[in-house]
Amino acid sequence: MQHVDHLLSAYIDNELEEQERVVVEKHLQDCTDCLELYEDFSRMSASFTHAFETISLPEQAIEQLMTRINQLDTPDSPDPISVLSYAALRWGTISSILLLLAVNVSLMITFGPFFSFIQIFYRLAHGVVTIFSAIPYLGVVVTVTCFLLIGMSLWLLHQLLRLKKVEITQ
Amino acid sequence: MDQELFDLITKAKRGDKSAFESLVERYKRHVYYQAVTMLNDTIEAEDVLQEAFIKAYFSLENLKSSYAFTSWLSRIVYNLCNDRIKKRDREKVVVSEWLDNKIENMGDSKLPIEQKQMQIDLYQAMKSLSPEHRSAIILREVHGYSYQDIAEIMGVPEGTVKSRIHHARLTLREELKKEG
Numbered sequence: 001m002q003h004v005d006h007l008l009s010a011y012i013d014n015e016l017e018e019q020e021r022v023v024v025e026k027h028l029q030d031c032t033d034c035l036e037l038y039e040d041f042s043r044m045s046a047s048f049t050h051a052f053e054t055i056s057l058p059e060q061a062i063e064q065l066m067t068r069i070n071q072l073d074t075p076d077s078p079d080p081i082s083v084l085s086y087a088a089l090r091w092g093t094i095s096s097i098l099l100l101l102a103v104n105v106s107l108m109i110t111f112g113p114f115f116s117f118i119q120i121f122y123r124l125a126h127g128v129v130t131i132f133s134a135i136p137y138l139g140v141v142v143t144v145t146c147f148l149l150i151g152m153s154l155w156l157l158h159q160l161l162r163l164k165k166v167e168i169t170q
Numbered sequence: 171m172d173q174e175l176f177d178l179i180t181k182a183k184r185g186d187k188s189a190f191e192s193l194v195e196r197y198k199r200h201v202y203y204q205a206v207t208m209l210n211d212t213i214e215a216e217d218v219l220q221e222a223f224i225k226a227y228f229s230l231e232n233l234k235s236s237y238a239f240t241s242w243l244s245r246i247v248y249n250l251c252n253d254r255i256k257k258r259d260r261e262k263v264v265v266s267e268w269l270d271n272k273i274e275n276m277g278d279s280k281l282p283i284e285q286k287q288m289q290i291d292l293y294q295a296m297k298s299l300s301p302e303h304r305s306a307i308i309l310r311e312v313h314g315y316s317y318q319d320i321a322e323i324m325g326v327p328e329g330t331v332k333s334r335i336h337h338a339r340l341t342l343r344e345e346l347k348k349e350g
Binding site: 015061 | 215219292293310317336339
């Protein structure tokens with residue numbers, strides 16, 4: 001008769017395949033040695049559960065831990081300085097555009113359309129394009145550079161988003 | 171895993187600090203039991219308890235599935251304890267504090283005498299196990315992990331877990347028989 005002692009631990013833990021489980025159960029009906037081992041393992045299993053229920057927790061260490069967690073960086077509450085900076089940037093940009101439009105409209109009303117910023121920018125841009133279009137292969141170089149810059153920007157943005165502020169507390 | 175726990179883990183992953191604190195409340199016992207039984211030292215176990223949760227807080231966003239949280243946390247504890255055990259081996263520090271204290275303090279327990287004696291014997295027998303065997307049996311018997319989970323936590327094949335648990339049980343049985 002082949003003993004199944006090597007399978008008994010996995011049998012108790014319900015980690016055997018169906019076929020092996022059947023073999024073990026059949027063997028336990030006939031073999032007192034294996035049955036004794038099985039009963040000892042089962043008794044030990046039951047004792048384990050009770051044995052570790054009596055461990056008392058280190059309440060002071062848990063309180064310290066909670067304090068440390070509270071002092072750590074909070075990903076869900078944005079840094080007030082960042083919030084201020086973003087708000088300042090947004091409102092600054094909007095105010096600048098509105099101011100520029102207001103100045104442009106005043107110029108158009110006072111000196112006529114020719115002196116408006118739009119006209120000045122249009123003529124400057126036209127001049128720049130005319131000069132640069134005379135350089136050979138410039139378009140290709142600019143396009144490739146743009147794609148490279150876009151690629152690099154996206155990669156840097158991805159890296160930046162993965163960063164997390166770490167505050168070291170003692 | 172219940173829905174409430176799943177929601178807590180998901181919120182904590184998004185950086186919700188109060189959700190993480192609730193997770194600490196839920197898992198403090200789990201983490202401490204594992205650390206103290208692996209290390210057999212209450213002071214070191216308290217350090218591991220803190221380190222494990224701080225580490226979990228910062229790496230929670232890397233956890234792929236909320237369902238894997240419990241075994242992921244156990245793996246953190248296991249690795250932290252293992253580092254300390256290796257350090258002890260290098261420095262040849264001998265620790266048998268926690269189990270000894272546990273055995274001494276069992277006299278105050280209100281359990282029936284037979285059960286009390288069985289627990290004293292079990293704690294005594296546990297001292298004869300190596301850290302690997304003790305970890306495997308604790309993860310199975312106290313935390314109720316499957317062999318597959320234990321293999322992932324300990325970073326060893328499932329077959330190794332199976333043999334470690336079986337070996338641990340045989341050693342404990344032998345020790346209990348000696349004491350009995």
